[in-house]
Amino acid sequence: MTSLAFDLPRLLTTAPLLRARRLTKHYGAIPAVAGVDLDVYPGEVLGIVGESGSGKSTILRLLNLEEAPDTGDYTLTIDGYRGRNLFTLDRYDRRALRVRHIGIVYQNPLHGLRMHITSSGNVAERLIMAGERRFATLRNAARDALDASEFPLARMDDIPRRLSGGMQQRVQLAKAIALQPMVLLLDEPTTGLDVSVQALVLDTLKRIQRELHVATIIVSHDLGVIRTLADRVLVMRHGRVVEHGLTDQVLDDPQDAYTQQLVAAKL
Amino acid sequence: MTLAELARPAQDYSYAFLDEFAKREVRRRILKAIAIPGHQVPYASRELPIARGWGTGGLQVTLSIAGPHDIVKVIDQGADDSVNAVNLRRFIARMTGVATTSDAQLATIIQSRHRITEERLREGQVLVLQVPDPEPLRAVEPNISLAREMHADADYALMWLGLYEQVVRFGTFMTGASYPVVVHQRYLMSPSPIPRWDTPMLHQAAHLTLLSAGREKRLYAVPPYTDVRPIEFEDVFFQVENQQGRICEQSGAVNKFMNEIPQPDGSMCYQASDTGYVEKLVRRARGEPVAIGATYYDDDGTFYHPGYLKEQEPDHR
Ligand SMILES: Nc1ncnc2c1ncn2[C@@H]1O[C@H](COP(=O)(O)OP(=O)(O)OP(=O)(O)O)[C@@H](O)[C@H]1O
Numbered sequence: 001m002t003s004l005a006f007d008l009p010r011l012l013t014t015a016p017l018l019r020a021r022r023l024t025k026h027y028g029a030i031p032a033v034a035g036v037d038l039d040v041y042p043g044e045v046l047g048i049v050g051e052s053g054s055g056k057s058t059i060l061r062l063l064n065l066e067e068a069p070d071t072g073d074y075t076l077t078i079d080g081y082r083g084r085n086l087f088t089l090d091r092y093d094r095r096a097l098r099v100r101h102i103g104i105v106y107q108n109p110l111h112g113l114r115m116h117i118t119s120s121g122n123v124a125e126r127l128i129m130a131g132e133r134r135f136a137t138l139r140n141a142a143r144d145a146l147d148a149s150e151f152p153l154a155r156m157d158d159i160p161r162r163l164s165g166g167m168q169q170r171v172q173l174a175k176a177i178a179l180q181p182m183v184l185l186l187d188e189p190t191t192g193l194d195v196s197v198q199a200l201v202l203d204t205l206k207r208i209q210r211e212l213h214v215a216t217i218i219v220s221h222d223l224g225v226i227r228t229l230a231d232r233v234l235v236m237r238h239g240r241v242v243e244h245g246l247t248d249q250v251l252d253d254p255q256d257a258y259t260q261q262l263v264a265a266k267l
Numbered sequence: 268m269t270l271a272e273l274a275r276p277a278q279d280y281s282y283a284f285l286d287e288f289a290k291r292e293v294r295r296r297i298l299k300a301i302a303i304p305g306h307q308v309p310y311a312s313r314e315l316p317i318a319r320g321w322g323t324g325g326l327q328v329t330l331s332i333a334g335p336h337d338i339v340k341v342i343d344q345g346a347d348d349s350v351n352a353v354n355l356r357r358f359i360a361r362m363t364g365v366a367t368t369s370d371a372q373l374a375t376i377i378q379s380r381h382r383i384t385e386e387r388l389r390e391g392q393v394l395v396l397q398v399p400d401p402e403p404l405r406a407v408e409p410n411i412s413l414a415r416e417m418h419a420d421a422d423y424a425l426m427w428l429g430l431y432e433q434v435v436r437f438g439t440f441m442t443g444a445s446y447p448v449v450v451h452q453r454y455l456m457s458p459s460p461i462p463r464w465d466t467p468m469l470h471q472a473a474h475l476t477l478l479s480a481g482r483e484k485r486l487y488a489v490p491p492y493t494d495v496r497p498i499e500f501e502d503v504f505f506q507v508e509n510q511q512g513r514i515c516e517q518s519g520a521v522n523k524f525m526n527e528i529p530q531p532d533g534s535m536c537y538q539a540s541d542t543g544y545v546e547k548l549v550r551r552a553r554g555e556p557v558a559i560g561a562t563y564y565d566d567d568g569t570f571y572h573p574g575y576l577k578e579q580e581p582d583h584r
């Protein structure tokens with residue numbers, strides 16, 4: 001029994017950090033997410049692909065506790081939250097959890113940033129929300145996080161409105177990682193960027209993900225992005241998971257008819 | 268016997284203008300406000316024969332708490348003799364029969380706009396501040412329902428984000444009047460548009476402060492001996508307006524809050540803004556016997572709670 005445990009693959013011996021069961025969310029009659037289960041292990045990257053409207057962003061909004069689901073269980077193996085369905089947290093606990101443990105990068109920087117606040121202020125906000133009240137500490141932490149996101153520090157006090165799309169995404173990323181979260185949610189973080197910029201931002205994401213060893217979910221249309229970053233992948237359609245598995249397996253040898261179409265179209 | 272004889276004698280107004288139920292409601296709200304320091308309590312703001320925005324909030328509080336034995340002082344920007352102050356004082360005196368004074372020491376109720384007296388108020392005195400905008404979160408959260416939620420959660424992070432931005436952009440805090448404070452370690456509160464100079468006077472004060480916004484229909488309170496802290500960083504401090512080197516040309520007062528008066532030759536001369544205090548200094552200089560109380564700031568500019576105001580090291584960026 002004990003000797004066997006040593007031989008089991010990592011994913012079987014470690015408990016998932018993030019576990020969601022039967023996630024369901026309707027908008028009126030539209031089933032945006034219809035009974036999705038997912039696990040993410042510490043340090044792992046889970047990719048979510050699927051056509052437009054398949055419910056990818058909705059899943060991230062649910063996991064970021066921005067919206068309440070119709071039904072579903074959501075647990076994180078984090079001290080103080082173990083075993084609690086996070087969808088039942090009150091406003092106060094929810095805020096504390098999000099500030100401390102969940103980082104998110106949106107496709108549209110307008111959702112993730114305050115456009116009239118300096119870039120460093122956008123990052124510092126996260127520490128302020130966590131209760132930091134020393135200016136020097138805020139300043140240094142903002143600088144460090146921006147630096148880790150490979151943001152040009154000479155522009156740290158520019159407002160996001162004056163920055164390029166790639167730089168805005170780096171500010172979002174810096175804000176997401178400023179407190180070293182346990183969970184990182186990325187919603188099409190490179191869509192809309194020039195191809196060359198996209199590659200640079202992807203490099204940064206990859207490096208940070210490795211360094212922080214953070215459980216990550218990345219949503220993307222772009223199978224290239226998924227192949228570069230994700231260990232495992234979920235394929236979604238009409239709010240349901242149609243296929244999931246290791247990234248190479250799913251992308252090289254898709255079993256589901258819809259996945260086959262998707263892979264054939266994109267590659 | 269006629270009907271007229273049976274009826275109560277005709278009266279133009281109730282005592283203190285407002286009817287008894289209105290005054291009782293305001294007094295109940297005041298009690299609630301005192302019980303929850305710094306928390307804004309809604310009340311049914313009544314019509315008065317002056318326009319909203321001209322001190323109706325403060326006036327309703329004063330009328331509701333005044334009795335015939337009170338002595339009332341009314342100030343507007345420090346002055347007892349401005350048109351507004353004179354009007355309000357005359358109205359209050361006519362409707363309540365109170366005596367009036369310009370001496371902060373003699374008054375039992377002081378209604379004020381934009382200033383607190385330089386002389387320390389004492390136990391038993393009530394300071395009524397007129398408030399144009401009671402919501403300190405309005406600048407960072409225009410949606411009033413969300414602002415209320417933030418008060419409920421004591422979630423004031425956005426205020427500190429605002430401070431961060433000010434220090435990054437200007438090297439210092441830029442808010443002048445209405446500098447936001449945290450009362451009793453709990454509620455963020457606008458102290459009304461008093462200068463920063465006056466803000467510390469609310470901290471651990473012996474007197475009761477009632478703040479009331481007639482247009483916005485909210486009142487709130489700082490009970491006696493309550494902590495009032497301006498928002499600041501642990502390493503970048505709240506500062507009051509620098510009054511060093513300014514001498515009141517009428518009274519010779521120093522280290523009091525000064526009005527700047529531009530001269531024809533382009534220079535600046537100064538007058539202490541608290542006219543009741545100036546008047547007493549002048550009378551004393553003429554040899555009249557006047558009792559002048561201890562002030563919040565002494566003539567060296569030192570505030571009477573040691574350590575409350577902190578020196579800022581230059582350049583913290
Ligand atoms: N706030 C909302 N109100 C109403 N319907 C919504 C809302 N948000 C999403 N939907 C609907 O839910 C479904 C899933 O949307 P979602 O944004 O999650 O898809 P997605 O997979 O992220 O798509 P895309 O690839 O275009 O970003 C869509 O039909 C969408 O129209």
Ligand SMILES: [Mg+2]
Nearest residue numbers: 056057058187
């Ligand atoms: Mg989406």
